Amino acid sequence: MAGKTLYDKLWDAHLVRTNEDGSALIYIDRQILHEVTSPQAFEGLRLAGRKPWRIDANLATPDHNVPTTARAGGVDQIVDPVSRIQVQTLDSNCDDFGIVEFKMNDHRQGIVHVVGPEQGMTLPGSTVVCGDSHTSTHGAFGALAHGIGTSEVEHVLATQCLIAKKMKNMLVRVDGELGAGVTAKDVVLHIIGVIGTAGGTGCAMEFGGSAIQSLSVEGRMTICNMSIEAGARVGMVAVDEKTIEYFRGRPFSPKGEQWDRAVEAWKDLVSDADAEFDHVVEIRAEDIKPQVTWGTSPEMVLPVDANVPNPEAEADAVKADGIRRALKYMGLSADQKITDIQLDRVFIGSCTNSRIEDLRAAAEVVKGRKVAATLKQALVVPGSGLVKEQAEKEGLDKIFIEAGLEWREPGCSMCLAMNPDKLGQGEHCASTSNRNFEGRQGFGGRTHLVSPAMAAAAAVAGHFVDVRELMNQ
Amino acid sequence: MRKFTQHTGVVAPLDRANVDTDMIIPKQFLKSIKRAGFGPNLFDELRYMDEGQPDQDCSGRPLNPDFVLNLPRYAGSSVLLARENFGCGSSREHAPWALDDYGFRAVIAPSFADIFYNNCFKNGLLPIVLNDSQVDQLFKEVEANEGYQLTVDLERQVVVSPSGEEFAFEVDGFRRHCLLEGLDDIGLTLQNADSIKAYEERRRQEAPWLFDAIHN
Structure with a gap:
């Protein structure tokens, strides 16, 4: 029997049950919430009289609407009234349900996909969802991460699970050495140019090869971030030493004995050498220009x-x-x-x-x-x-x-x-x-x-x- | 959720590939904290000549006379015929909400982006995949016949043209069941609460660092 891909391993580890009709229930370790795609989900919970299944799996921060100019006046001073209401709604929903939120003027606030890994909220081997298609970013750390709609945000809040269907396995391998001035962004734009915006539809897309391995974890985040622009909801990179080092000492990272156990578990988060992919795309790093x-x-x-x-x-x-x-x-x-x-x-x-x-x-x-x-x-x-x-x-x-x-x-x-x-x-x-x-x-x-x-x-x-x-x- | 069993309606042809969710409902309308009321802003930048604002009365705005939904022959359409990779881009569920609010009940295309496709089913809007040549044929028939209607039958999984020609389509069994019965996903999942708890118990042993870490 062929080995498992990274995606297969993550899927298997989160499978709660498979239903007779082939649909599956997968467990979600982490949900990140922001002001744009969560208000209707919280409203849905309230209308149905439901509570979040787990508070400690969620983290919220406003990012889409917040002004980037001086904002010492706080949320009440957001000029656009519609934006202001949306940010206030996130604040009150998180307060009401007891969800941890980095509010607008918290020094840890930021874009959900920057904040999640930075805090060690995203971890290797975890499932991460957010009502934002660029949630694929978090796959750079060997996590299974993808965007969901607001109904699913509510579903995850209420059940800690998603109804899902297994995707196909796709490998994009970039081998060789990137030239000076050629960055992760150029790599992913080049890949999208080659396979098209629907090239990865229905697939979990793993990025591998020597050029990907040589990138920093931040560069890998840039690449996974844009897997959705190639149609793939999920982008992923295997765990290596750089991934593990990145999480050392982050606020929500495991500590002490749990850190050692986690590191042992994370080392297996790579596709097996004999794993089979449904699609493989090969790219030469030397072909990529800015x-x-x-x-x-x-x-x-x-x-x-x-x-x-x-x-x-x-x-x-x-x-x-x-x-x-x-x-x-x-x-x-x-x-x-x-x-x-x-x-x-x-x-x-x-x-x-x-x-x-x-x-x-x-x-x-x-x-x-x-x-x-x-x-x-x-x-x-x-x-x-x-x-x-x-x-x-x-x-x-x-x-x-x-x-x-x-x-x-x-x-x-x-x-x-x-x-x-x-x-x-x-x-x-x-x-x-x-x-x-x-x-x-x-x-x-x-x-x-x-x-x-x-x-x-x-x-x-x-x-x-x-x-x-x-x-x- | 509203049931979907069978629907017959006028077809509007949107003849461009890669229609993205920014096009379906531009970002300024995502500031709403409600689920309804997005219909007047569906395809806002294609439909109107000016820039739309949230909560604006759209009745007096200048219409783009060339946009398909503004042509009198497609008034009241409820089946959207589209090209490949429809709904690409963001995860905003406001896209199916806007299509639904406008009055669309089904979208037919050769392919859909994954997140959009999934979001449609949560809202009683049926996305139907037909192959390129079938979609081409439907575009020709719509253009040639004013008032052209299609019947979408989810029970039999067929699209029926006015001449009686049937186009079979595939749909995931679970999703079909939920649409036919108008079922609430969350309620269904909570019937498996014991399985979820058993999984959590096991997971807590294997990966305790994924629990209790995020708190104030």
């Missing part, structure tokens, strides 16, 4: 030295139509150079790229340089209060401010523009976020997804440039 999305889907991505595609060269009619529509929305012409795209704003942040290493990479590029005068705004939004504190300790805030970027409070910010940080109509933005959908960053806004280093380089130049050119200067 990436830029030009269109309105993450699969519309090219290396920075390429030209925007021409729909006339596309044989498939639906695809050609998609290219035409995207060019029109993005205000680009067929065959134009990516490096000729002029930018209005730059956004460095989001659950994809707002951790300390991302900020260091961006700061390294802008250090001693100035943001282009043609830019309307360049924002740096750390992923959590703790990331912000660390960055300030390292003096990164000063580097950004001196270069002309704005240094903000933590939150989701311009990734999805639910707070006041947004693009104006027709504006082009170099963004380290995860989705370039129409209107995502603001009505009529035009998003180009890039790595933090590429965003920083674009901020300096005012248009896209190959960050490797700046690195050599």
Whole structure:
């Protein structure tokens, strides 16, 4: 019999029961809650007279709506009344049900997918859910993590379980050595470009190979974060020494004798050598260059030295139509150079790229340089209060401010523009976020997804440039 | 949950691939703490010429005359015909809530994104997968015949065209059962409370660090 994949192991360890019709009940160790997808779930609990099954499996923090400018006035001072009510509703729901919440002005507050691992709430071998599709991020630590809808948030609150069906096993193997200036973000954008936005639908996607192993855990989080942009709800990386070291001493990590037992258990969280995958994709690290999305889907991505595609060269009619529509929305012409795209704003942040290493990479590029005068705004939004504190300790805030970027409070910010940080109509933005959908960053806004280093380089130049050119200067 | 057994309704064709959840219901409407009332903002950026705001009366907003749902022939449609990877992007359940609130009862496409697909079943909205050539055929028939209607029969797992042609579709047995009976998932799962407790007991021995760690 063939060995087990990492996903098989995680699934088996959480299987509560299998029903006659083939559906299964799986146990959920951790749920993270935020203000946008939880109010209706709490309301549902109340209407049915139910209580949470386990309080100690949940952690909440507001992130999507919170302002990133000075907010010492507290939640009551959030200007947008609809946002304010949503954040207040999370606060009161957590207070009522006794759920631990890092409130807006708690120094541990931040983006759910940054906070969970940072606190050791996410752990290897655990199941993690959240009403947010980028929950796949947590799979970087050998956890089984995926986004769920609000009805399922309520289901997990009430039962600690999910009704699930086993997914297929997919392996994306990236072997070789990444070139200088090529980051985890470029790797995952390249993968999405190869397999498409539906390439992983129905699959749990494990990332492996020497290039993935050589990445830091934060880089692996960036990759798993965007597995959903390739259609895979679940992204995963096997546990290794780096994973284990990451959790040592975190607030919710196991301690003492339990730490030793946990580490022993975690070491098995790898796919067996003889495990069989339903799909395998192989990528050569040497083929990956710094990436830029030009269109309105993450699969519309090219290396920075390429030209925007021409729909006339596309044989498939639906695809050609998609290219035409995207060019029109993005205000680009067929065959134009990516490096000729002029930018209005730059956004460095989001659950994809707002951790300390991302900020260091961006700061390294802008250090001693100035943001282009043609830019309307360049924002740096750390992923959590703790990331912000660390960055300030390292003096990164000063580097950004001196270069002309704005240094903000933590939150989701311009990734999805639910707070006041947004693009104006027709504006082009170099963004380290995860989705370039129409209107995502603001009505009529035009998003180009890039790595933090590429965003920083674009901020300096005012248009896209190959960050490797700046690195050599 | 509302039952779904059989439904007949006018079909609206949305002829583009990778329709994402930001397109189905833009982010500003996610600030609501309610489950209902998203219908007027379904496909907001495609449907209107201006930028919509939460709690705004949409009746006086300028409509995009080219958008399919604004064409008089598709007024009152309740079956949405779409292309591949429908519902990709975020996990927002506001997407099926908006489709439902507008009046859609079923969505037919060659493929759906996983989370969206799952969310539909929680809300009595039926996502139906037909193959590319069947979907192509339906797009042609809808365009050629004003007032074109389809019947969706979940019991028999078929879509029936006006000419009587039947297209069989697959649906997971458990989900079908829940929709046909209008069952509440949570209630069903709680019938297995003993299994959940037994699992927890075992898990507490094997991985005690996953318990009691998160507290104030």
